[in-house]
Amino acid sequence: MEGECRASQARSWGLPAGGAGGDSPGGDAPLPGSISSSSLLQAEVLDLDEDEDDLEVFSKDASLMDMNSFSPLMPTSPLSMINQVKFEDEPDLKDLFITVDEPESHVTTIETFITYRIITKTSRGEFDSSEFEVRRRYQDFLWLKEKLEEAHPTLIIPPLPEKFIVKGMVERFNDDFIETRRKALHKFLNRIADHPTLTFNEDFKIFLTAQALEFSSHKKQGPGLLSRMGQSVRAVALSMRGVKSRPEEFMEMNNFIEIFSQKINLIDKISQRIYKEEREYLDEMKEYGPIHILWSASEEDLADTLKSVASCIDKCCKATEKRMSGFSEALLPVVHEYVLYSEMLMAVMKRRDQIQAELDSKVEALTSKKADTDLLTEEIGKLEDKVECANNALKADWERWKQNMQNDIKSAFTNMAEENILYYEQCLATWESFLTSQTDLHLEEASEDKL
C-alpha cells in the first residue's frame, strides 16, 4: 500500500511512474485510484483556491505523515518504509510497554482535576532512555487524540473514554468513575502503541516522555484555535459533498459502520441493563438467606436444615458477586469501547469524504475554467495523491480494525459465557452437597428409628 502511495507521489514530483516503485513491496499492479488520478492530470488547471493556506494539515508534507510519522520535515526513505513493514509482519515483537495508574487528585484555586501516572518502558532507539514516568490529565489525552487525528485523518484512532457521563453521575470524581476511566486510558495508549503507524507518531512520543514544562510548551505549538475553527466550518461544507462521490467500497464500509454502530449501542444498553438487574437480584438474595437463620431460632428439628439452606444461599450470593465482577471487567468495557469506536469510525468516514470533496471541488473548478489552469492542475495532482493515500490508509486500517474487533468481541463474550458456566457450577456444587447432607441425615434417622 505504501509503495503505491510513494509511486504516485513520485509521479507528482515529476519522476517516471514505474521508477521509484520498483523496490517497494506493494507490487506494480495499478490501483483504481491511480487510474483516475492520471486521467485527472490531463485536465486543465484553473485558478488557485484562496483558502488553500488553511489546508496546511492536508499538504503534501502531511501526506508524508500517513506513512512515516517520524517528523514532518524528514523525507521518506525506503529504509524507514521497510522497517515499518517489518513491524506489521511481526506484531508480537512488542518493544513499547505502557501502564496508566495512580490517579491523584490536584486542587488549585481555579479547579480540581485528576492526573494519572504513565510509565513507559521501551527498547527503541529513538527514545532517549529505556524508562519514562510522567503525569498527565484527561485534557492532555484529548490533546494527543486531536493531534493524531490531525496527522492521520483517515486512520482509525482509538477512542478516549467520555468526558462526562451524563446519567447517574453525582460527582465527577467518585472512585468507580476514576477507575473505569483509568482502565480506558490505559487501553487507549496501548492501542496506539500497537498500531503500526500511530506508534511512531512524534506527538505520541512526546506525550509519553516529556516532563511537565517541556510538554506544556510543546502543546502550545501547532495550528491555533482560530484556524482550527475555520477548518471545521469548511470541513462540514466539504463533507456534504464528499458523500455523493464516495467509491463503492467506502459505501459498503459506511453501511457496515452504520449498522454496527446501531447494534453495538444496543448491546451496550442491554449489557448495562443485565448488570443492573443482577445487582438488584443480589441485593434481594442477601436479604433472603438470613431469614432462614431467623426462622431456625424458633425451630428445633428444622434448625439445622434451615441453617444449611441459609449457608447455601450465602455461597450463591458470593458466586453471583464474582460473576458480576467478571462481567463488569471483561464485557462492559469492551462493548463500551466499541460504542466509542463506532463514533470514531463515522468521524473517519467524514474526514475521508472531506478529502475527497476537496479534490472534487478543485476538479469542478478546473472544468469550469475559472482559475489558473496550470496551478489548479498541480493542486489537483497533489490532492489526488492525498485522496489515494487517505483511501489506502483507511482501507488497510479498516481491515486491521475489523480483525481486532472480531477478536475482542469474541473473547469478551466467550469470557462472559465462561463466567456464567462457572457461576452455575459453583451453585450446583453448593446445592448438591446440601442435598447429600440431608439425605445422609435421613438415612441416619431412619436407621435410628429402626433400632
Next chain:
Amino acid sequence: MFLASMTENNFSLKKIEISVSEAEKRTGRNAMNMQETYTAYLIETRSVEHNDGQSVLTDSLWRRYSEFELLRNYLLVYYPHIVVPPLPEKRAEFVWHKLSADNMDPDFVERRRIGLENFLLRVASHPILCRDKIFYLFLTQEGNWKETVNETGFQLKADSRLKALNATFRVKNPDKRFIELKHYSDELQSVISHLLRVRARVADRLYGVYKVHGNYGRVFSEWSAIEKEMGDGLQSAGHHMDVYASSIDDILEDEEHYADQLKEYLFYAEALRAVCRKHELMQYDLEMAAQDLASKKQQCEELATGTVRTFSLKGMTTKLFGQETPEQREARIKMLEEQIKEGEQQLKSKNLEGREFVRNAWADIERFKEQKNHDLKEALISYAVMQISMCKKGIQVWTNAKECFSKM
C-alpha cells in the same frame, strides 16, 4: 413429595382416594340475585379394592370455594382441640409482577385446585376428622349439603370473637405449653410471611435477569447480517440466549409450588392459635367459675357466722334497712348451699373437660409438629432440587453459547 403419602387412607373401614380433578368457570346468581362468576371444582372419590388395587369411582360432585369454607368453619367449631388444616388462600397474595392477582387467572385457579385437593387429603388422613359425617356428606351429597351443615346449628355454638379476646387478656393461669405454642405460632407466621415476601422479590429480579438476555438474541441476529466470518457464531449464540431467556418461566412456576407449601404452614399458624384461644377460653371459664364458687362459699360462711368480712350489697342494705329475719337468713343460706353444690359439680366437670381438652389438643399438636417438621424439610429439599435443576440448565445453555462464541 409429601402429598404422595396421603393418597390412600382408612375411611369408615373403606379405603378411598380423593382428588379435585377439574376446575370450571360458572355463572350464577348470588344471594342478592345479582349475576356472578365463580369457579367450581370437581371432587372425585374412588374406593380402592383390596385385592387388585383397582379403584372404582363412587362419587363425583362439584363444589365451590365458599362451600369448602363452610366445611372448615364447621370443623373448627366441632373440633376445637384439633389443628384444623387450612384452606388455600382466598385471594392471591405475595405475587411478583408476572403473576396475576386475579382470581380468575388460570394459573391461580390451577394452584388453588391443588391446594383444595391437599386440604381434603389432609382432613381425610386425620385420624379424628376423617370420621366426621358432615365431611363424608361433603364428598358424597351434592344437593342439600349446605342446609344439612347449617342445621347442625354450628354457627350458634361458635365462640364469639369478643368472648375469646376477653378471655385472652384476663386468663390468669393458662397451661404454659399453650403460651409457648401461641408465641411459636406468631413467630412462624411472621417469619414465613417475610420469607414469602422476599422470595417473591427475588423471583421478580431473577425473571428480569433472564429476560434481558433475550434481547441479546435479537440484536445478535440483526448484527450477524453484516458480518461475514462472525455471522454464524453470532446467530447461533443468539439462539441460545433466547433459550436461556425463556427457561425462566418453567423454573419460576416450579418455585410457586414451593411457595404454596410454605403458605400452607403460614395458614396453619392461625389454626394453632385457634386451639390456644379455645384453651384460654376454657381456662378463663374455669377460673371464673372457681371464683364465683369461692365468693358464694364465703357469702355462705358470713351469713352463717354473722361476720361481714367482705362488702356485699346484701350486707349494705341490711345495715340500712335493718336486719333480716332468721327465716330469711336460713332461706338464703339454703339457696347458697344448693348453688355451691351445683357450682362444685360444674367446676368438677369443667375441670375434667379442661384437662381432657388439654390432653387431646396436645396429642394433636404433637402429631401436627411431626407432620410439620417432615413436610417443611421435604419442601426445603425440593427447593434445593429446583435450584440444582436450574443450575444444570444454565450450565448447558452457557456451554452451548460459549461454543458458538468461540467459533466466531
